[in-house]
Amino acid sequence: MSALFKKYIPLPFEGGVAVLLLRVALSLFLFFGHGMGKILKLTSNEPVQFLDPIGIGQELSLVLATTAETLGALFILLGLFTRVATIPVLFTLGVACFIVHGSRGFSGMETLLLYLLGFIVILLMGPGKYALDARM
Numbered sequence: 001m002s003a004l005f006k007k008y009i010p011l012p013f014e015g016g017v018a019v020l021l022l023r024v025a026l027s028l029f030l031f032f033g034h035g036m037g038k039i040l041k042l043t044s045n046e047p048v049q050f051l052d053p054i055g056i057g058q059e060l061s062l063v064l065a066t067t068a069e070t071l072g073a074l075f076i077l078l079g080l081f082t083r084v085a086t087i088p089v090l091f092t093l094g095v096a097c098f099i100v101h102g103s104r105g106f107s108g109m110e111t112l113l114l115y116l117l118g119f120i121v122i123l124l125m126g127p128g129k130y131a132l133d134a135r136m
Contacts, residue, residue: 019128020079026118027077030089035069042066053099068092076122079131086123090116 041050042062050062068088075085097112127133 016129019122019125020130022118023076023079023082023122023127023131026115026122027073030069030115031073031077035066035073038062038066038069051100053095064088065092065096076119076127079127079133082127082131082133083123086119090119090123093119 041048048059048062050058050065052058052061054061056064069092072085072089072092075081076089093112093116097109097116101108101112
């Protein structure tokens with residue numbers, strides 16, 4: 001458990017680069033693949049039509065998912081407050097995977113499971129040496 005509170009786990013050069021690549025790739029895919037679409041949906045003049053999988057209302061569900069998939073992804077991309085930023089991202093992905101798409105079986109959850117696994121690795125490993133967290 002104490003590893004979660006370290007800035008980052010010291011790794012050889014290759015390990016630091018691997019964590020950087022994982023962090024950058026996952027956060028960019030999440031931001032552009034999911035977050036941007038939600039921003040457009042949130043800022044449109046259309047009435048909000050979004051699933052409410054945890055019973056907090058469609059608009060609040062959209063706002064929270066958008067925040068996790070944009071701001072969370074940006075913090076992870078920069079390596080700033082990385083472990084804290086992964087928590088809402090993991091929650092959002094978990095809800096999407098197991099509640100929203102769970103009825104579709106493995107084929108409906110496969111991509112989300114890969115995102116979850118990658119962000120769990122980032123949570124456990126930290127942002128790596130090449131991150132703003134490592135400079136603080």
